[in-house]
Every structure is written in C-alpha cells, then in structure tokens.
Amino acid sequence: MNFLLINFFLISLLLITTFFIFKSTSLIGIVALTGAFTLLCSAIYVNLDAVDVAFTEAAVGSGISTILMVMAAAKLPEGKKNKLINLFPSIILAISISLVLILIISNLPLLGDPNAPIHLHVVPEYIKESKDFFHIPNVVTNILASYRGFDTLGETIVIFTAGLGVIVLLTSNTLNRKTKFKNKEKK
C-alpha cells in the first residue's frame, strides 16, 4: 500500500512539473524544471525496484542532459511570450490518444502481478543461471553485457553517430541561408 501511495505522490509531482514547464517562458527555467523532472523520475524508478535505471537516469538524464541544455540555452536568446500554435488540433489529438491508451491499459495485467506473461518467459532462466555463468550478482549487468550484448553494441554505434552529427552541425558554416537563396535565383 505504501508503495502505491509513494508512486501516486511522485507522479502527481511529475504532472505539476510538466504543467509549469508548459507555462514557463524563460529558457533557463525550463531547463531547470526538466532536471527536476528527470530526478523525480529516478525516484519513481527506485520505488519500482529499478535501481540501475534510476542511477543512469540521475547521472545521464538529469546530469549530462541538463548540462547540454544549459550550454545551449546560454547561447540562445531569452524566450518570448508568444501565442500557442495549433491549440485545438493538439487538444483533440491528446484527448483521443489518452482515451485509446486508457482502453489499452485496462487490458494489461495488474501492476505487480507475479503471473503476468512478461515475468514467465526467459527471465526466470536469466535470474537462475546468470550467477553460475558470469559470477556477477547483478542480473541487469549480466543481461546488458552478455545476454543482450549486441543491443549494447548497437547502442554505442547510435551514440557515436549522434556525436558525429553534433560535431558536424556545430562546426559547419556552409548552411548559410543567404547562399541557399542566391543559388535559387541562379536557377
């Protein structure tokens, strides 16, 4: 019962944070609230027994991501209080998608049900065998590095590509708007 209460409290805090991000216009304020949002999320992960995920979220999501955003926000001008665009279509879209999701969620197994299909396949073997195979007590590490090692390799490639893209974008001066339009005139 305690577990559900804490979860409910944290998720309502998340909703409040999202609302203030939506209302705020100052860029640094938005970035700070995003950091708070991800920290709250890592608290939720601890509550849901996902300590490794909470650790990563606190270090990467709340740390590195916030630093990157602060660096970007320092170079950008202060946000203006502009009118919201596409208000009505987005309200309709948000409400209809939420209705569909609520319908789907009512078909899912209950939260914490030990007989849900997700807990019956593959995972019992992972928990039973991984200690004998790898001699590491942390099952998450075993799956990440050994059973699903190729996934992690692919992830590394994705990050490398993203880093390459960031470097190319930040160092190139060729994407100048004026030159683009001059070329159009020539054609």
Place this chain on the structure above:
Amino acid sequence: MMGGLFIIITSQNYLKKIVGLAIFQTAVFVFFVSLAKVLDGTAPILTKSLSVYSNPLPHVLILTAIVVGVATSALGLALVLQIYKNYGTIEEKEIENLELKSDK
C-alpha cells in the same frame, strides 16, 4: 505523456519543443519500468536471503533507451543552435515569416 506531446505541438520555441520530446520519452520509460514491477519483489541483484526479484529485462531496455534519448536531444540542440545561427531566432512563426519574405 500527453503533456509532453502537447508541449511539442503547441509551443513555438524550438528548445521547448525538445524539452517536450524528452518529457514524452521519459513518460514512456516510466510505463515500461512499471511493467517490470513484481509485488513484494526487490531490485534484481541476487542475494541469498531474498528470492522474489523484479523483472530485469525491461530495466535493460530502458537503460539503453535513456542513453539513446540523451544522444537524440543533444543532436536536436545542435540543430537548434544552427537554426539560431542562420535565422537569428528560434521561434517558429518568426522563421516562417522570414522564409515568406525571402521568397518574395
């Protein structure tokens, strides 16, 4: 989650849109991790005294996804900086107006 989608669509500021994307992602992660919870279970670190563990598989998937998410938002931020360099603003309507002007 819908809050994140709402911010992406309605706000004009590009940095705010990226923040909306991050919120959207994180909401999906919380949903995934909540599927892994087993009642009265503990974190999936094996000890002798405990026998009920939460499901470690969604945790692994989300670990990967968090890092990829940060890479995505870094790329988005680089794009926003480049847009600011070329247009002098990061508000959507102003950029639209600039484009219309230069077309004429």
